[in-house]
Amino acid sequence: MSRLPSIDPETLSPAQSEVYNRIATGARGGVRGPFLALLHSPGLAARVEQLGVYVRFQCAVPERLRELAILTVATHWRCDYEWYAHAPLAERLGLPEAVLAQLGRGEAPDFEEPNDALVRDYCATLLREGRVPDTLYNRAREALGQQGIVDLTGLVGYYTLLALTLNGHEVAAPGDAQLPWRTA
Numbered sequence: 001m002s003r004l005p006s007i008d009p010e011t012l013s014p015a016q017s018e019v020y021n022r023i024a025t026g027a028r029g030g031v032r033g034p035f036l037a038l039l040h041s042p043g044l045a046a047r048v049e050q051l052g053v054y055v056r057f058q059c060a061v062p063e064r065l066r067e068l069a070i071l072t073v074a075t076h077w078r079c080d081y082e083w084y085a086h087a088p089l090a091e092r093l094g095l096p097e098a099v100l101a102q103l104g105r106g107e108a109p110d111f112e113e114p115n116d117a118l119v120r121d122y123c124a125t126l127l128r129e130g131r132v133p134d135t136l137y138n139r140a141r142e143a144l145g146q147q148g149i150v151d152l153t154g155l156v157g158y159y160t161l162l163a164l165t166l167n168g169h170e171v172a173a174p175g176d177a178q179l180p181w182r183t184a
Contacts (some may be wrong), residue, residue: 003168003169003170004036004037004040004169006036007020007031007036007039007040009031012039013042015042015043015046016039016042016045018042018046019039019042019045019046019049020039022046022049023035023045023049026049026053027053027056027057028052028056033081033082033085033162033166033171034048034081034162034165034166034171035048035049036171037165037166037169037171038165048161048162051158052158052162055151055154055155055158055159059151059152059154059155060144060145060147060148060151061119061144061148061151061152061155063093064090064093064094064095064116065115065116065119065144065152066155067086067089067090067093067095068090068095068103068116068119068120068123069119069120069123069152069155069156069159070082070086070090070155070159071083071086071087071090071100071103071104072103072119072120072123072124072127072156073123073127073156073159073160073163074086074159074163075103075104075106075180075181076124076127076128076160076163077160077163077164077167078167078181079162079163079166079167080166080172080173080177080179080182081166081171081172081173082159082162082163082166083104083173083177083179083180084173084174084177084178084179085173087100087104087178095116098110099111099116100180101180103120103180104179104180104181105180105181106181108120108121114143115143115144118136118139118140118143119140119144119152121136122136122137122140122152123152123156126153126156127156127160137149140152
């Protein structure tokens, strides 16, 4: 991390330590990425972490579509760490390598699953335009349900927060990370 000092778990304030321990022992399985920056503001880190538990692990959007949405956000913001952390998860959930490469280059991928294309289009349009047309919104709501479309929209906002945190503080992906916008 070039803009913020490293977090040393041995020198954390009580507030930082509480958040650090909750993250380290929670669903994420460790403290890394955006939370290394966010811990410099333990109040913000605590709230972001709690929202993230829901958005990442519990929301109504199916896991494969969540990962696709996260990668759409990562591509929009050219967020190296977000792509690095989530592309392998998306691939394990069945998104083909060729689709991920197209997505990472900012192209509309050749999806086999209609809901994949729908989620990518919804997220990309929302990020690009700040809103979506009624026809796209209604198709996404029909596919995901009322709670699902609300959760998907929240997911885009949450991962935008993380992408801007990572980019703003220059939290880098490992040097050997495969980043589609850096291979062209």
